[in-house]
Amino acid sequence: MLFPSSTMGNYFHAFILVCFGSCFIISPLMAGNLWNDVVMVREDSSVTLSCFDSPPKSSVLVTWKMMSAREDRWSYLLSASCIDGQTDGRSSRVFGGKTFEISADASLIFKAAAASQGRYSCVIEQDNKKLQERIVLLALIKLTVTPTPPVTVDSTLRLVAQVSPSSVAAWGTWVSSSGEQLYTEISHDKGSLLSKLPRITSKDSGVYTCRIRVHGNNDTSVSEHRVNVTVNGGPRSMAALSHSLVTLTCPPILGDYVLLYWEYPDSKRMELIFQFDRWRRSSTNTTKHHLHLIDPSSLAASGNFSFLLSPALKDGGLYLCEVFLDDRAFSQGNTLSVLHGYIKPSRSALELTCMYSQRSQVKAVRWSYVQDPSRFLQSAAVLGRITTSVALPVTPETAGRYACTMYLKNGNTVQYMYTVTMANIDLTVSPGPTLPPAVFLTLPPAEDVSASSYVSSFSFLLFLIPMIAVAVGVLLWRQGYCVTHRSVEQSLSHHSGEVENIYENPDDLRQQTPPQGAVYMDLKPTGEMDVYKELDRYNQCCG
Numbered sequence: 001m002l003f004p005s006s007t008m009g010n011y012f013h014a015f016i017l018v019c020f021g022s023c024f025i026i027s028p029l030m031a032g033n034l035w036n037d038v039v040m041v042r043e044d045s046s047v048t049l050s051c052f053d054s055p056p057k058s059s060v061l062v063t064w065k066m067m068s069a070r071e072d073r074w075s076y077l078l079s080a081s082c083i084d085g086q087t088d089g090r091s092s093r094v095f096g097g098k099t100f101e102i103s104a105d106a107s108l109i110f111k112a113a114a115a116s117q118g119r120y121s122c123v124i125e126q127d128n129k130k131l132q133e134r135i136v137l138l139a140l141i142k143l144t145v146t147p148t149p150p151v152t153v154d155s156t157l158r159l160v161a162q163v164s165p166s167s168v169a170a171w172g173t174w175v176s177s178s179g180e181q182l183y184t185e186i187s188h189d190k191g192s193l194l195s196k197l198p199r200i201t202s203k204d205s206g207v208y209t210c211r212i213r214v215h216g217n218n219d220t221s222v223s224e225h226r227v228n229v230t231v232n233g234g235p236r237s238m239a240a241l242s243h244s245l246v247t248l249t250c251p252p253i254l255g256d257y258v259l260l261y262w263e264y265p266d267s268k269r270m271e272l273i274f275q276f277d278r279w280r281r282s283s284t285n286t287t288k289h290h291l292h293l294i295d296p297s298s299l300a301a302s303g304n305f306s307f308l309l310s311p312a313l314k315d316g317g318l319y320l321c322e323v324f325l326d327d328r329a330f331s332q333g334n335t336l337s338v339l340h341g342y343i344k345p346s347r348s349a350l351e352l353t354c355m356y357s358q359r360s361q362v363k364a365v366r367w368s369y370v371q372d373p374s375r376f377l378q379s380a381a382v383l384g385r386i387t388t389s390v391a392l393p394v395t396p397e398t399a400g401r402y403a404c405t406m407y408l409k410n411g412n413t414v415q416y417m418y419t420v421t422m423a424n425i426d427l428t429v430s431p432g433p434t435l436p437p438a439v440f441l442t443l444p445p446a447e448d449v450s451a452s453s454y455v456s457s458f459s460f461l462l463f464l465i466p467m468i469a470v471a472v473g474v475l476l477w478r479q480g481y482c483v484t485h486r487s488v489e490q491s492l493s494h495h496s497g498e499v500e501n502i503y504e505n506p507d508d509l510r511q512q513t514p515p516q517g518a519v520y521m522d523l524k525p526t527g528e529m530d531v532y533k534e535l536d537r538y539n540q541c542c543g
Contacts, residue, residue: 035119035137036134036135036136037134037137038136038137038168038214039136039137039139040138040139040141040163040212040225041112041138041139041140041141042112042140042143042225043112043113043114043140043142044111044113045111046109046111046112047110047112048103048109049107049108049122049136049138050105051064051105051106051107051108051122051124051134052085052106052124055082055084055085056082056085056126057084058083058126059081059126060081060125060126060131061079061080061081061125062079062080062081062082062087062102062122062123063076063079063123063125064077064078064079064100064102064121064122065120065121065123066095066118066119066120066121067119067120067121068115068116068117068118069117070118071118074121075095077093077095078091078092078093078101078108080102080106085106086106087102087103087105090102096115098111098113098115098116099111106122108120108122116138117140117164117165119135119137119138120135120136120137120138121133121134121135122134122136139164139165139214141161141162141210141212141223141225142164143159143160143162143210144158144159144160144161144162145157145159145208145229146158146160147252147253148252149229149230149231150230150231150232151230152232152330152331152332153200153202153231153232154199155200156196156197156199156200157197157204157229158194158195159174159182159194159196159208160193160194161192161193161210161225162190162192163191163192163212163214165191166189166190166191166192167188167215168191168215169186169191169193169212169213169214169215171212171213172184172193172210172212172213173193173195173210173211174193174209174210174211175208175209175210175211176204177205177207177208182195182197193210201231202231202234204231205229206228206229207228207229208226209224209226210224210225211224212225232332234333235320235332235334236249236332237361237408237409237410237412238334238336238337239337239339239406239408240336240337240339240414241338241340241341241414241415241416242311242338242340243310243311243312244310246308246309246310246336247294247306247307247308248306248307248308248309248334249306249321249332250305250307250321250323250332251321251323251331253304253323253330254278254304255278255324255325256277256278256279256325256326257275257277257278257323257324258274258275258276258305259272259322259324260273260274260291260307260319260320260322261319261320261321262287262317262318262319262320263317263318263319264317265315265317265338265357266317266357266359267317270318271286271287272286273285273286273287273288273291274288274291274293288309288315290310290311290312290315291307291308291309291310292307292308293305293306293307304323305321309336311336312338313338313357314338314357315336316336316337316338316356316357316358317336317357317358318333318334318335318358319333319334319335320333320334321333335358336358337356337358337362337406337408337414338357338358339355339356339365339406339414339415340354340355340356340416341353341355341404341416342355345392347392348391348392349389349391349392350394350420351389352388352390352402352418353386353387354367354385354387354404354406354416355384356385361408361409361410362406362407362408363407363408363409365381365404365405365406365407366379366405366407367379367402367403368402368405369401369402370400370403370417371400371401388402390402390420394420395422396422399420400419400420401417401418401420402417402418402420403415404416404417404418
């Protein structure tokens, strides 16, 4: 629609009095269609206002002007020469603290702000004669979701759209994420559209759309504006390594006081473990000294409560935070699974073990070889624990990093990592030069050690073995004949009279199952006198 410049000025300075039995005032914005188009955007979004319905074929001058909602006069913004719908260059100008630009097709580009609301005029001139004028009304819309997402289950969700100027909204409605049109209350004098969803559930999560038709646009022209609503459908599911730092969140509200409850892992037993009064600045921590409230002095700045926890394996479970504001209570749950790893060496292998708590939210726990994830690792699993082993001594094929990964049902994971090195660990015992050829030693069971100390423990054991070997060798040399003589006497009763020399068949003795702690020696006589001398020694040691 084209308006002579003198006529347009008269329209914008006049209020029209209409009487139909009663009288009411129509503002300049509503005094007929004083604009060609209405553009509705959200604050801080980018705006592009077009100038041409159909680009002129000859050379013209394009001039953009603005009249804000608080003013009654036009303010010059930008001008550009245009041939066949294309300007001769992009130009910009800062006006009212905002930067305005003319694009290649003579459109006006800027970022919307509260002060940007108003009318924008694009005048097309040729040889100082106005050919056409296009006026666009810029309206702003503000969308509000209360409470701020994530929304707690069973609370009431409020969706509000605020349109400015208020008189521009002709019709509007809120639409759910499933496409269902929600009952919407429209306040034309305030320019607001309100919809509520009481007792919200996790199924109500999704994108909600506000659809608005404004005065001045055709009946089929509807602008859509969207907000995302997330619903806290249950406790927040988390996983952590033992002794790492974990943040336990509370409802996003700055309340008067907060209570933190703990439900034991894999149990239904619950107890109150922390309470804090924001007004009295008093707190009580009943059981967990490795749990504390995050910076209570800065609560006014952060706007909500939260806790830091350094959990041991037994500290998994459900942490329920309740925040009280006046007479209302808000709750938020944090379900924590803790993964704890350790190693235990034995005589022939290094056992790698992972233990985990709060099993109800754990989907799987697996050991893997990081250098080759496709390698199959034999594992032994029981409820809350899984173990794999690395044969000793460590070889280049078995050295490297081993990972224990815990997978939660919600997709979260946590990983314990241990590096097996090529340390000189060999727990097999070889007879030393001072020991007889056949010696059976029984080692005491290895103690549990941590991942950082097992190498030094075995180094100490290796130091002790030669000392033990020397002592055993001396003892056997001293008392070896006593043991040999007894064994020989017992063996004669199981052989025929043809076996008169007991030293001729020593394999018969080796085939007998040795008793626990027994020591055997093979002696080879060098002469007849040597035999009797050794027997004399036997008589002496037994006497």
